[in-house]
Amino acid sequence: MPELPEVETTLRGISPHILDRQVSDVVIRQPKLRWPVTDGLSEQLKQNRLLALRRRGKYLLFTFGQANQTSGTLLLHLGMSGSLRILPADTAPGPHDHVDLVFEHDRLMRLRDPRRFSVVLWTSQDPEQHKLIQHLGPEPLSSAFTPEHLYQAGRRRRIAVKAMLMNHQIVVGVGNIYASESLFRAGIHPKRSANRISLVRYRLLHQAVVDVLNEAISQGGTTLRDFQQNDGKPGYFAQSLQVYGRAGQACNQCGEEIKQIVLAQRSSYYCPQCQR
């Protein structure tokens, strides 16, 4: 389900309900996710307060502790099909509701994930040094993400530019939908070799990534099948998609038929007229 805009939407939706609240209970119904849920998670969290909550790439980082004393950080990644919701504490769990954090004011945060690719891990170290976090590239909506950064990363790689955009060591948060959409806006063919793109064109691509992500966030993300914002509403960016999922339909820009190809095991959509 979630790329950066969906994770950001989730973050904004859940924060006001749980920030500065104390955990009264933890329920783990299914510990077998992408990796086993950290042993003893319940003991780490109970009676601790959520001191801070932020996003790094597609990870959510929940910092827990007492007063200003940090005890550690919960790393949470939603994988392909994960979602978080805030519910009354007595809400009966449905299928695939694997983890609940119950908070002191009778609210719970519930992780649902049919495909179980999500990640729930505890670390008492600095989360920036965690194995899953430390090699992540720059945030696309920060000043560390620049056209020159993309150009330098692309120079020494022969992989398809779309595969490069989706490599989170180069830039985080860009998944299959937004990679396709950004390349369309920049007029670059998804299969084009990363080292055969000029700085001028990387400037276009950089701006396209930033714009697409910002627009998607402002519309609450993209709902294809099951993504819901915290209030149960879908994300509305699906209406703005120009190529993703539009194989066989006419390009909104030139009328040419949108094509679908498989690239690095993922479906890619593009306009053969507008993208070279």
Add this chain to the structure above:
DNA sequence: ACTGGATCCTGACTGC
């Protein structure tokens, strides 16, 4: 050092 492919898991959809 890069790169492409297989892999984890379940649900929704398509075609016979």
Add this chain to the structure above:
DNA sequence: TGCAGTCAGGATCCAG
């Protein structure tokens, strides 16, 4: 209606 096959918004691991 049932069943097999295909495809999914992610990212790691492994072999070449």
